[in-house]
Amino acid sequence: MAPSESGMRVRFAPSPTGALHIGGARTALYNWLLARHSGGTMVLRIEDTDRERSTPENVAQILDALEWLELDWDEGPHSQAALGERHREAIARLVANGHAYEHEGAVRLRVPAGGTTTVHDVIRGEIVFEHAAIDDFVIARSDGSPLYNFAVAVDDRDMGITHVVRGEDHLSNTPRQLMVIKALGAEPPVYAHLPLLHGPDGKKLSKRHGAASVQELREQGYLPEAVRNYLALLGWGADASTTFFTTEELVERFSLERVSRSPAVFDEQKLRWMNGRYMRELPLEELTRRLEQRLGRGGLRAAAEISQEKMQTLAEFEPLAGFLVERRPFDEQAWSKVMKDGAHERLARARGALEAVEPFDSAGVEIALRGLVDELGVKPNKLFQPVRVAISGSTISPGIFESVALLGRDETLERIDAALEHA
RNA sequence: GCCCCCAUGGUCUAGUGGCCCAGGACGCCUCCCUUUCAAGGAGGAGAUCGCGGGUUCGAAUCCCGCUGGGGGUACCA
Numbered sequence: 293m294a295p296s297e298s299g300m301r302v303r304f305a306p307s308p309t310g311a312l313h314i315g316g317a318r319t320a321l322y323n324w325l326l327a328r329h330s331g332g333t334m335v336l337r338i339e340d341t342d343r344e345r346s347t348p349e350n351v352a353q354i355l356d357a358l359e360w361l362e363l364d365w366d367e368g369p370h371s372q373a374a375l376g377e378r379h380r381e382a383i384a385r386l387v388a389n390g391h392a393y394e395h396e397g398a399v400r401l402r403v404p405a406g407g408t409t410t411v412h413d414v415i416r417g418e419i420v421f422e423h424a425a426i427d428d429f430v431i432a433r434s435d436g437s438p439l440y441n442f443a444v445a446v447d448d449r450d451m452g453i454t455h456v457v458r459g460e461d462h463l464s465n466t467p468r469q470l471m472v473i474k475a476l477g478a479e480p481p482v483y484a485h486l487p488l489l490h491g492p493d494g495k496k497l498s499k500r501h502g503a504a505s506v507q508e509l510r511e512q513g514y515l516p517e518a519v520r521n522y523l524a525l526l527g528w529g530a531d532a533s534t535t536f537f538t539t540e541e542l543v544e545r546f547s548l549e550r551v552s553r554s555p556a557v558f559d560e561q562k563l564r565w566m567n568g569r570y571m572r573e574l575p576l577e578e579l580t581r582r583l584e585q586r587l588g589r590g591g592l593r594a595a596a597e598i599s600q601e602k603m604q605t606l607a608e609f610e611p612l613a614g615f616l617v618e619r620r621p622f623d624e625q626a627w628s629k630v631m632k633d634g635a636h637e638r639l640a641r642a643r644g645a646l647e648a649v650e651p652f653d654s655a656g657v658e659i660a661l662r663g664l665v666d667e668l669g670v671k672p673n674k675l676f677q678p679v680r681v682a683i684s685g686s687t688i689s690p691g692i693f694e695s696v697a698l699l700g701r702d703e704t705l706e707r708i709d710a711a712l713e714h715a
Numbered sequence: 716g717c718c719c720c721c722a723u724g725g726u727c728u729a730g731u732g733g734c735c736c737a738g739g740a741c742g743c744c745u746c747c748c749u750u751u752c753a754a755g756g757a758g759g760a761g762a763u764c765g766c767g768g769g770u771u772c773g774a775a776u777c778c779c780g781c782u783g784g785g786g787g788u789a790c791c792a
Contacts, residue, residue, distance in 0.1 A: 307792045342791055398790050416720070425718045426788085433790040440792050464719055464787035487721075488785070525727065525740090532729040533739045552728075555785065559726050562741040572754075602753045612752080630751095661750085676750035688752045 297547075300332035301454045304358075304365070305372075305444070307339040308350035311505035312357035314558055315459060315489040315497055318523045322486065323457050324363040325524070325546040335451055336368035341443055346373065357506035361516050362539075367451075372443055375450070379438035382446050382476060383431060391475035397434030401442070401471060403427065409467040414455075414484040414548045421467040429468055441465055445472035453481050457548070460485045460555075484548045487527050487555045497558055504558075513586070513607030514563065518570040522563045526556045536569070568604035576600070583609055592617070594698050598690040615684040616698055619707065622714060626687040630677045636712065638668060639678040643708045646701065654697040661693065682711035 302323040306316050327334035338354070340346030355369065383399055386392035392401045404423050411419045431442035438446070448456060448469075463485045473480045489497045497504055509519055521537055529552075530537070530545045537545070571579065579600055580593045586606050595609075595616040602612055614620065631639075645660040646652075661679070665672050676692045683704055689695050696704050 305792095309792080339792060396790085400790095411719095413720095419719070421718070429788095430790050435790085437790085439790070444792090459786090460720065461786055462792095465792095467719095485720080490785080492726080522727095527727090529728055529739095531739095535727095535740055554721050556728090557726055559741070562727065565741060568754080601755095604753080608753095665750090672750050674750095680751060684751095686751090689750095690752090692750055 297326075297330050298332075299454075300326050300330040301335065301452050302327050302332065302457055303335040303337050303448070303451065303453050305337040305339050305447075305458070306354055307342065308346045308354055310350055310353065311507050312354050313497065313505050314509070314523070316354075317357065317361060317506050317519075318489065318526055319457065319459055319486060320358060320363050321361070321520060321523050322528075322546070322548075322551070324365075325542055326455065326457060326548070327366070328543045329546055332454075333367060334363075334365045335370070335453065336365035337370045337372060337447060337451070338368075339440065339444070340371055340373045341438060341440060353507065360510055361506060361520060370447075370451070372447060375443070375447060376437065378450055379432075379443055379446055380436060383436075383438065383442070386431075386475055392431060393428075395428075395430075398430045399432040400428040401431050401468075401475065403429070403471060409470050411463070411466045411470065411483055413463070413466075414482060415551050416463075416485060416553060419463070419466075426467060431472065441468045442472055445469040446476070448481055449473060449476060449478040455482045455484065455548075457484045457486065460488050484551070486551060487553055489526060490555050490557045492557060492559075509563075511607075513605030513609075514567050515570050515574075515582075515606070518563070518567040521570075522566050526558065527552050535566075564604045571603050571605070572601055574600075582606060589617075595690075598694040598698065602690060611686075612688060613690055615686075615689065616695065619703075620685045622681065622711070623686045626681050626685070627714070630681045630687060631711075635674070635678040638670070638675050639682055639708060640712060641668065642675060642679050643705060643712070646696065646704060646708075649701070652697060652701045654691075654693045657696045658693040661696075678711075679708070682708045 304320040304323045306312065306320075312320075324334055326332070336358070338346070338351055340351070351369070358365070383392065386401065387394065387399060390402070392399050394400075403426050407423050408420050409423065411421070413419060429441065430439055432438050447453075466483060466485075470480055491497045491504075506519075510516075517539060520539055520542065524537060524542050524546065525535070528546065528550055530550065574582075576593065576597055580596045583592050583596050583606060584590050587610070592609075595613045599609060599613040603609055641664055642661065645664045646657065649656045649660045661675060662672070665675050668675065677687060679696065680689050680692050681687060683689075683695060683699060699707070
């Protein structure tokens, strides 16, 4: 580890405009990885100098999202608005020493007429901005309240931030912040501007692109560890072939030097695939715990066990295995697709075979049903699908033997009877 | 308008002058397995490395121009 990377003080500074977006989540993750990797400090600061937007509910949503992602912080959350004292003090100082001046009630920073300001960006190298292209910008409103570009610079200085890691949308404003820091006579932090995240249409990621916020990802049944892994790979890669990283490995291997410069598109299909892999590797106890917590009920262990390898998200448990928990109506499309060409008769025969199974476990059910298949001389699915529709209401379910065994003899026979009558 | 950033298959990426007529992953297609759906296994299609000039014995890799995309330019953050 390079000396400069030891004990980094980083900050995640979202403006509370509502749900935490995926782009913000990635920024938070990268900052968190850097703090943990360097044995440093993660500061959480809420950029709430914009009155209206900064409601307590919005702030709560951000904290909630970070907690779900299991990204903890060491300091904060600080409210930028609450730091007004420091800001006003700094403004007064700049006005006093001529670095800023009052104009129509507002205060503007004096930008040198000539020369340049260079941003040293870890990811992009040196970026030179001509002062000629930057106007004297307002740092305080006429009511005295500070503006973003000013407050950020002051806060980063006051909080001793060593590395500012944020989205590329802040790059163009960096020279302004650098000028404030310089006017204040402070040392600038190291900057790293992350490439933005885009939607499938190439435009900036937004709600229009499906799951765009952390809370939506949670609702859709994604696992936080899978989301972390996927997000880490959106703009960063450790090598040519590693795709799966435990969080410990991410902490160990993540580095700003390997962050890419071009924008990335959030691909939910790949997240789904990755999430499925994490789902299958979850210990059964853990999978059960998460499903039960999500559904607000217990007793799901057995159902979770026979469904685990078939789910890509926690949300898929219900459509796949909900029938194990609660009887549900027949899906008419499934019904008409399966219950034809003598299916009714075969279902009746299956009922008979199951009635006699002893013991009524998955192995016993399999022997009985396969035996009947041989006896009838039909393709297995000619018998299994009608049974599946009868007990689950649909054509999709976990393994049929396991499902039947789990339901138990009485429940299974009742459902088959209901199906026989339904016809 | 002006300023800044970016540019490898549909997507995420590896690649920093020869090992690349470009590697991995998702997705897609085919086959296998198979009780459905997934999963898994084996193959396959898909990239003139945005375009045009250079530099060099040699360029995805360096330079210039262009085009395209994105961001900024507020008494928003």
